[in-house]
Amino acid sequence: MSENLFNEFEPVSSKQWKQQIQYELKGADYNETLIWESPEGIKVKPFYHIDEFKEPLQVTTHTSQFKICQNIFVHDIDKSVFRANETLKRGAEAIRFTIPNEDTDVEKLLNALPLESTPVYFNLNFLSIDFVKKLDAIAKAKNAVFFVQLDPIGQLTKDGNWHTNLDKDFESLNTIAIACSNIHFLSIDSSLYQNAGANIVQQIAYTLAHANEYFNRIATINKPVVLHVSVGTNYFFEIAKLRALRLLFGLLAKEYDHNFECHIIASPTKRNKTLYDYNVNMLRTTTECMSAILGGADAVSNLAYDAIYHKDNEFGDRISRNQLLVLKHESYFDKVNNPADGAYYIEELTQQLAEKGLALFKDIEANGGFLTQLKEGTIQRKIQESATKEQELFDDGKEILLGTNKYPNKLDKMNHDLELYPFVKSNPRKTLIIPIIEKRLAEKTEQQRLEEEKTNAGAE
Template sequence: MNNPSDENSNKKPKSALDVAFEASRESQDKRTGLFAEFNAVSEKGFKQQIQYDLKGAEYNESLVWKSPEGIHVKPFYHRESTAVTSIPGQPQSWQVAEEIYVLDEKQTARTAHEVLQKGAESIVLKADKPLDSKKLLNALPAESFSLYFNLSFFDHEFMLSLCENLKSKPYKSFLNIDPVGNLAFTGNWFSDQKTDFKGLERLFLNTANDNVIGVDATGYHNSGATAVQQLAYALAHANEYLNHFGDQLNNQTITFKVAVGSNYFFEIAKIRALRLLYASLASEYKLPETCHILATPALRNKTLYDYNTNLLRTTTEAMSAVLGGANTICNLPYDSIYHKTNEFGQRIARNQLLILKHESYFDQVTNPAEGAYYVEALTTQLAEQALALFKELEAGGGLVTQLIEGKIQNKIKEAAAKEQALFDTGEKILVGTNKYQNAEDRMKNELELYPFLKVKPRKTLIQPIIARRLSEAMEQKRLEDE
């Protein structure tokens, strides 16, 4: 007769995962259908198995890493500890946009006709001075498309005339007027705060346009702010308008322009968190909780050398924007930092988005990130930390006050310096620039535009927030050595 103790001693010891399987077996017996054959594993079971496989190493020290934003990223996420968050205002579809710089009204209209025929669904008109809006609008295609304005000026009479001329057109128009953004990124109001806000009020009262205000948050990203800072500053930025105009915004939808970087899942979560945060803020004012998001690839990580890598960066960044829930995406041409606008660069940038939409089926699912535990957890953490920072900003007087005091500029400089140090030491990699360089690459004779930060001495009310690419110093050294 076999000794029972001998028989047990020959058995392979059960792993923690086996124990978890057995514990869940009773509930599994009640399940029906295809998945009844598979045993569910609890979060505790996963952790026990990980501890078993680590052979004594600490779980938190070995597998949990902390991002520059202070987000703790775990090796796995489970439904037991991850809430699925309903994101308000997620679009049913997204549009392909192309930016056109306005020099001549008729030429701009011809270009708009061409790019719309080639697949663009929205046009972003960029201008630095008032234009003949009637002449331009009459020459634009008569079809329905979205029309965004990116104006570096705020002429009140021109804007009233533009809105009047837009009334008879089928376009969905977004004026994107942003005096606070002008203060933050140029150091000055368009005129002064009182005059600028009075001009906005005139537009609310005298036009039917329901997309007057834009919050340009791209400068926060491109100057080196963390994702948490970008969200908090964008929210505080919008709150300057909500707090000042209140009920006058009842029929208004605020447009956020955001820059999307290469941290794929974080950028998806960032856009989702922005919608969540804005809805929470707007509800406090009893205003519409839905915002409109225009996304564009970030400038900060783009490179001069091995410039074709920018194509890969902008592709993944556009994917993040789509999956995060942007309404419209305006791509950045791969050569935009050193070439003037050209047909080839624009066509490639447009076709990147068209491939995502028509060949990769990125327009077939609404809110595709919902229920993805990792993205849901990131969304929650980013939103919570950004909300905490937003509350600190408001307790300190709000965005404008802290810009005047220089506190926000200093915080962004600190974050940018940390990121720059990671790049300089090679811990943060830009392929083709600080890793895997092509020694034969020559760019000195290719420069049509000055690709580095330009310093223009001028009198400003505050110190502006300055966008700067990570690779600038390294590229300048390589150009000198050619």
């Protein structure tokens, strides 16, 4: 009976819809009134119809299997072990350890964890063959799934320098690729591009070009490559971004006979997070996590609402984890694979982002490749241009962050709550390239308000 439910209704064509809309506009221009253009140059229509729908894209996402991942910075081993076990008891399904140095006792860190059922990500701030070999041995002995996020190019883009130098860093990666067969050893940190202000097409193209450098320089990549992606606030565009990334990565990988899908771990962006009216950050991260899940992320690591100004704390972690638990177990986001399939708007966005991303990637390769354009400063300049455009929209009130440039609470005081410095830090030093710098949209406004707080406190 459900198959015949709408048979009594005449189908309405795309042309009929447009005619009705034009009539309702009472003479206003359809294109100027209802079609808007995104920063990526995509013209967004007011509706999408089956008449104009192309064949669906072949993008496979395993939404039902996405993992809730907890970030843990390893400073004190015992505290990190305790925290990891506690978060697993409270709903986390994967752990992402950030390890600052290779002296960390990784055997002690992992010994008390249920590794047979818990995927573990390792964000290493160094490149050490011996350390990675230890992880490989533990993974083999415990039958564990380890994602070791080694990314020397990411180190270069963020810091301006390699761990050692280009040749030695890639020599280390090639050694690890041959010696360590029980772990995923290669990662691409594309979150930096989003957090620095790159538009979505740039993020896709730079991620592909970043990956292409590894495919060209590493002889053996026999495990899926991890893509660490930041998810912004443009809900449908971000869903389409992850789908386009997965589609294009697959095309690129096949050129190198790499037959594994990429593994995406997604986190909310920092770029739109605010110091004042910080509870709004929870709303932002919720929709960003939704985009990540629907876009097909394999793991989602949420950002605590107070992450930009507080050190890691149990309350912030619990709230961020609970947001994902609600999405998974109460909103049923894990019940359907490929949830975006057949959605005309998302399919069209995915197609256009993929086409534009691929065109920019080809342009990068035609002009020397990613590392060459980093050295020349081309990538940095293009990101800065996009970031400046977005910053101008924010400063003019056309891009809105509630509580900051729209409906700010003048009584909100933050000067005495800062445990972390929430702004861009200056660190003058000699670098091989100009580093790509993350910067939040609200920084200038927040610095002015903090100065006013200090001035008013002094006057009192």
